[in-house]
């Protein structure tokens with residue numbers, strides 16, 4: 001069987017759209033950008049007239065502000081709760097501006113400066129000492145040389161001293177390589193280089209970021225999708241695509257997805273659709289999680305029974321996705337299924353209630 005990439009980067013997934021936008025793009029472009037700001041915006045939020053699909057669902061003015069920030073000499077920091085499409089948005093932005101979203105640093109407790117700036121090919125380093133040949137550029141150095149957007153995921157999870165290595169890159173736009181002499185000892189950023197970072201407000205906060213670094217970023221908060229119908233449509237479309245890739249013949253019915261999205265929203269917000277207050281879960285029940293539960297529900301139905309996923313599949317999937325490791329969340333979910341769900345109308349809600357015993361424990 002021919003191997004297939006599970007998830008190609010945005011510039012490959014949407015190569016045809018990018019080519020079309022480029023072809024008709026006569027608006028002014030910031031230096032080093034592959035598209036004008038207006039075309040980049042259309043790529044991200046969609047444009048029915050030119051057949052460009054909406055990829056990020058959210059406030060178009062947020063996208064404008066993000067793009068404008070990147071055309072200045074400050075970086076962009078996308079902030080928000082987990083699963084609000086910060087990473088997706090940064091990927092789309094990099095694909096639109098640089099046609100490459102793969103120059104990415106994944107931040108974490110163990111991230112080092114080597115992984116951000118450059119490291120060495122040790123065999124060559126030993127044989128011939130530090131030289132341009134033995135230098136192995138990491139995403140920042142490559143982005144500077146090639147004039148591209150570099151993505152920095154989960155910036156605030158990195159140790160503070162590592163975060164601070166971005167200071168001179170962002171303000172002076174130069175990276176010193178003290179091991180090399182002469183012209184190779186300094187790498188100057190080409191036009192088009194900038195940094196899009198993401199940070200999760202549930203993790204270690206941005207409060208710990210140094211003031212100096214904060215000043216070099218424009219902050220934009222990405223909010224969860226407010227409107228029910230919009231979230232439902234996104235979950236339907238995204239899960240249909242994932243199910244198609246997983247070889248699933250028939251996706252779950254719309255009623256099942258409606259129940260799924262309602263359940264997620266109610267447990268996330270702590271209020272029912274008709275305005276009663278209820279317990280909320282401590283786990284992050286984001287739209288991204290709703291998409292993956294819809295995917296799992298479809299996979300269960302299809303591969304276990306050769307049929308579309310049902311509300312009973314939803315109960316089975318909720319335990320592992322929504323509850324994770326909290327006993328309290330499991331109890332809250334059980335109370336939701338026992339107390340709130342019976343008040344709702346329709347066969348799907350009844351089936352969800354009847355399947356409540358499938359929750360573990």
Ligand SMILES: Nc1ncnc2c1ncn2[C@@H]1O[C@H](COP(=O)(O)OP(=O)(O)OP(=O)(O)O)[C@@H](O)[C@H]1O
Nearest residue numbers: 056057082083084085086087088200238287288291
């Ligand atoms: N506003 C939105 N527009 C488009 N897709 C969305 C939106 N919100 C959630 N999604 C869904 O969530 C997925 C994106 O999740 P992503 O990983 O980008 O979130 P994140 O904010 O980076 O999360 P984390 O903080 O956990 O890293 C998308 O692939 C899509 O299925």
Ligand SMILES: [Mg+2]
Nearest residue numbers: 086087153198
């Ligand atoms: Mg992310």
